Amino acid sequence: MAVVKVTRPKLNSGEKMYLGAIMKGFVITMKHAIASLRGKTRGASDLASSGLGATMQYPEQKWDEHLPEYYRGAPALVTDEQDRERCVSCQLCEFICPPKAIKITPGEIPSDDPWAKVEKRPKEFEIDMIRCIYCGMCEEVCPEQAIYLRKDYAITGLSRADMVHDKKKLYEIGGKRVGLVNKWNELK
């Protein structure tokens, strides 16, 4: 690689005095201060600023409608259009999960069930949200498109046990997603 020699810029005597640069600095900082007091900070309107600077006042205002499509929030399980749980407990997500946050107890689907041909579903599915790093690998690895990162970000709890999302909670967050794969749907 070519070597680029960077020399210090030659300063003229005005620049060496330094006072002009300080004045320029004052002008810049005061410009920001005045703009932020008038609520005219650049980007304030795009960011739904509360009036001072570009800051949104969090619990009162939320960023939810600004969340991008690719936002990675809490992972959750989804059902298909026939309310069948998509997860077939293959445990790939459990294996891929870098912080080992996912714990699956597989169970068989009894033969009298309409979806008996799917053979397996999770008996229990737990994601420890203290461990989860929101990397999205579970979503990527899932062959059934059963686990998705949704836009929930305020995951709180008063104890460690509260922070473990069980199967019920995961389906509650995930809800229903239609029109993805119809592997098990005979009608389509």
Add this chain to the structure above:
Amino acid sequence: MDLATLLIILAKVIGLTFMVVLPLVPISVYFERRFSAIIQDRVGPNRVGVPLTLLGAKKDFSFFGLIQPMADGLKLFLKEDFTPSHVRKAFYWLAPALTVVPSLVTVCVVPFGSDLVVNGEHHKLVIADLDVGPLFIFAISSLTVYGITLAGWSSNSKFPFIGGVRSTAQMISYEIALGLSIVPVLLYYGDLNLSNIVQKQADNGWLLLPLWGASAPWNNGGDYTAWLFWIPAMIAFVIFTTSVFAETNRMPFDLPECETELVGGYHTEYSSMKFAMFFMGEYAAMVIGSALVVTLFLGGWSLGFGIDAAISDVTVFGVGIGGLIHMAIFMAKVVAFILFFILVRWTVPRFRYDQLMRLGWVIFFEAALINVFLAALVVAAPQYGPAITVGGLIVLAIVTGALVWVLKVSERKALPAAA
């Protein structure tokens, strides 16, 4: 000394130190946080207030977060006061007090307002009306460096030690410029009593705003001394203000606690209230510094434009409260100057250590010295006539030119060998 005098002195000490200057410390911390926030397009602390929702009200009473300093103080009180085992205990405990106390002692010579008249008796709004005001302030405030040095040394750890050493070097360097830069001011007023200096500024125009009273040429028969003196006064003001920044270890010169290099500097090993005392010491020094700048250069408690005599005579129910109005004006000026301190902190990046030393020893020291002669020339010009004045100016110009030449020559470095 009778009991009444003693009580008045006690009232002044408690009133001015603990009711006026100490509350300014948390207020300036609050201003620092809010002002820096709006400079950086943020909001700053605006939440802490009275939690009325806990009592069933609809909304909290946040009051722009003005209660934040109290919350900070409470937090620092409640934190664990940890003394590491490797420190020199006696000095380690002494150091925080040594940084706070000198700053608060210097309050006693600052004139806060004109006289307060009670029952026909005039009471000066200054704790000790010393005739050596500025000298007393320099003598006491330079003791602050002992606190910092002792903190650095007694912590028995390398980063605090470097911080303490840096602080010592910095204080010594800027003390000279600080002292020399106000010599022109003292030459002009011929007085070392801060109350008298402010009184003169109230009557005859501020040092940096000589537009009324005897300093205006249309009032004193065409004497332009006060206007000519504006030049050395402005130079003195710049040098003095910058040196005050260095003395208080504020941002462009905060190398003793420079967190990118020295973790936390001299207070790395301190926690809880001991750390808070360093913090308070820094802000108290800032308050005193701006009080001093306002007193010497910006007219102290005077409102200016020749209406101070009228304010001094304001009387309500037989009590001359003009002094209190003047005190409010003084406080407003001090707060405005503190805001300037804060603006500088969030505008100017930190100096490198050699730049700091060069600025102190090579530039400010020489500039202050030349400024003393320039001021003396301006003050003496009406007595000695034009011939001697012009001669003096020529000598001064030659000396200045020689100094600048020496500066340039000494700075010339050998060019690095071409590779």
